Amino acid sequence: MSTPISTETRSVDEVFHAAVALDHRPDPYPYWAALRGRPVAERADGGWVAAGHAEITQLLHDPRVSAVRTAPGQAWRPERVGPDGRPVPAPFLRQDPPGHDRLRAVVVDQLVPRVAGMRGHIEELVAGRLDAVAARRDGRIDVVADLAYPLPVAVICELLGIPDADESRFRELARRTTRGLDPIETLRPSEQAEIEQAGRELRGYLTEVVTRHRERPGDDMLSAIIASGELAVAELFVTLGLLLIAGHETTVNLIANGALALLRHPGQLDRLRADPEYAAPLVEEVLRFDPPVQMSARTTVGDIGIGRARIPAGSRVTLLLAAGNRDPRRFADPDVFDPLRPGNAHLGFGGGIHYCVGAALARLEAQVALTELARRIDGARLLADPPPYRDNAVLRGPSAVPVAFDAIR
Numbered sequence: 050m051s052t053p054i055s056t057e058t059r060s061v062d063e064v065f066h067a068a069v070a071l072d073h074r075p076d077p078y079p080y081w082a083a084l085r086g087r088p089v090a091e092r093a094d095g096g097w098v099a100a101g102h103a104e105i106t107q108l109l110h111d112p113r114v115s116a117v118r119t120a121p122g123q124a125w126r127p128e129r130v131g132p133d134g135r136p137v138p139a140p141f142l143r144q145d146p147p148g149h150d151r152l153r154a155v156v157v158d159q160l161v162p163r164v165a166g167m168r169g170h171i172e173e174l175v176a177g178r179l180d181a182v183a184a185r186r187d188g189r190i191d192v193v194a195d196l197a198y199p200l201p202v203a204v205i206c207e208l209l210g211i212p213d214a215d216e217s218r219f220r221e222l223a224r225r226t227t228r229g230l231d232p233i234e235t236l237r238p239s240e241q242a243e244i245e246q247a248g249r250e251l252r253g254y255l256t257e258v259v260t261r262h263r264e265r266p267g268d269d270m271l272s273a274i275i276a277s278g279e280l281a282v283a284e285l286f287v288t289l290g291l292l293l294i295a296g297h298e299t300t301v302n303l304i305a306n307g308a309l310a311l312l313r314h315p316g317q318l319d320r321l322r323a324d325p326e327y328a329a330p331l332v333e334e335v336l337r338f339d340p341p342v343q344m345s346a347r348t349t350v351g352d353i354g355i356g357r358a359r360i361p362a363g364s365r366v367t368l369l370l371a372a373g374n375r376d377p378r379r380f381a382d383p384d385v386f387d388p389l390r391p392g393n394a395h396l397g398f399g400g401g402i403h404y405c406v407g408a409a410l411a412r413l414e415a416q417v418a419l420t421e422l423a424r425r426i427d428g429a430r431l432l433a434d435p436p437p438y439r440d441n442a443v444l445r446g447p448s449a450v451p452v453a454f455d456a457i458r
């Protein structure tokens with residue numbers, strides 16, 4: 050590239066578009082770095098981007114910053130209706146208090162105690178996946194297809210009491226609907242229509258699942274949430290959709306990005322093999338260095354002064370979590386992958402009242418998956434670097450991580 054990437058020489062919009070362009074999906078970080086040149090900046094359409102760690106943190110904790118999407122192109126459109134013809138509420142990720150807090154509390158009550166006892170079961174699931182790879186005897190693993198995707202799907206389905214047989218149905222629906230999280234400018238009109246259609250199909254599927262659980266409750270989390278009587282029917286299937294999608298479209302990227310980091314830093318792989326305790330700081334560093342959720346969006350409901358900028362009420366603000374994670378004002382040598390860095394206050398799970406409810410589960414799955422990969426596979430080498438990436442700019446991760454190895458235990 051002849052012109053250095055900088056918001057001195059290019060507009061904020063140009064740099065942002067470059068960051069989310071599919072060609073740059075393997076390495077958007079130089080563009081995020083350029084946007085950090087102005088930690089809070091206005092875009093041509095009146096929207097704003099926040100790229101500094103301190104600025105993003107301030108906005109995540111400010112009650113004048115709403116999670117409800119009301120700005121152009123980002124609206125949770127009220128005309129969205131459920132299969133019963135009634136308006137669909139936004140998932141609590143896109144609600145403010147008090148509605149957000151009520152729904153979140155019901156989920157936290159059910160999720161947290163269940164996750165606490167899951168390590169043994171997750172170890173069994175990972176062992177089963179790696180046994181299947183060993184049985185193929187071809188010296189190859191695709192970390193995404195063989196482990197990173199099936200593990201979180203199996204875990205979230207079990208938690209929610211959804212049969213494995215449904216996986217093929219919602220896999221595509223989840224992939225198609227999550228494209229809707231991407232910045233509107235990266236989507237063609239045909240893709241936008243397609244996302245709406247996928248959303249309708251997903252809502253139909255989720256309604257079926259809720260009906261099944263009502264008729265035949267099990268000892269799963271969804272049955273317990275239904276039994277609590279805290280959620281209206283429409284809230285139930287929207288919350289179920291949020292958990293199902295958040296529960297597997299993100300963790301896949303954490304495991305895949307972690308495997309990539311290990312394969313690119315063989316010293317880290319050796320260290321993890323020698324010391325399973327190393328998995329905890331390692332996963333935190335993956336969440337900082339290469340976060341599965343690159344950005345989130347908010348709308349201001351009051352005027353906000355931040356640094357020298359003043360963001361007016363009613364503005365759409367994009368919080369570039371991935372840019373904040375490499376802010377040199379917060380992290381020494383931010384482009385170095387260093388699991389032992391002190392004070393790793395990354396933004397990988399967001400912050401404030403919307404901090405990820407699945408954080409403990411995602412950490413556990415990734416720690417177990419990466420430890421077992423390191424422990425069982427010898428002589429691993431990446432067959433494609435960079436690997437191919439999925440379309441999504443927000444939930445960013447490789448579509449495959451093909452690896453050859455010498456031996457698997």
Ligand code: HEM
Nearest residue numbers: 141142295296299300303342345398399403405406407411
């Ligand atoms: C590596 C895996 C994961 C990552 C990186 C991740 C990341 C995030 C981030 C950044 C947010 C905040 C979004 C915002 O503020 O706009 C969030 C919220 C959320 N996540 Fe996760 N997540 C992961 C896994 C999970 C899992 C496994 C579940 C469910 C079991 C889950 C459920 C949720 C929910 C329900 C919210 C909304 C919380 C709220 O609004 O209060 N996530 N996640």
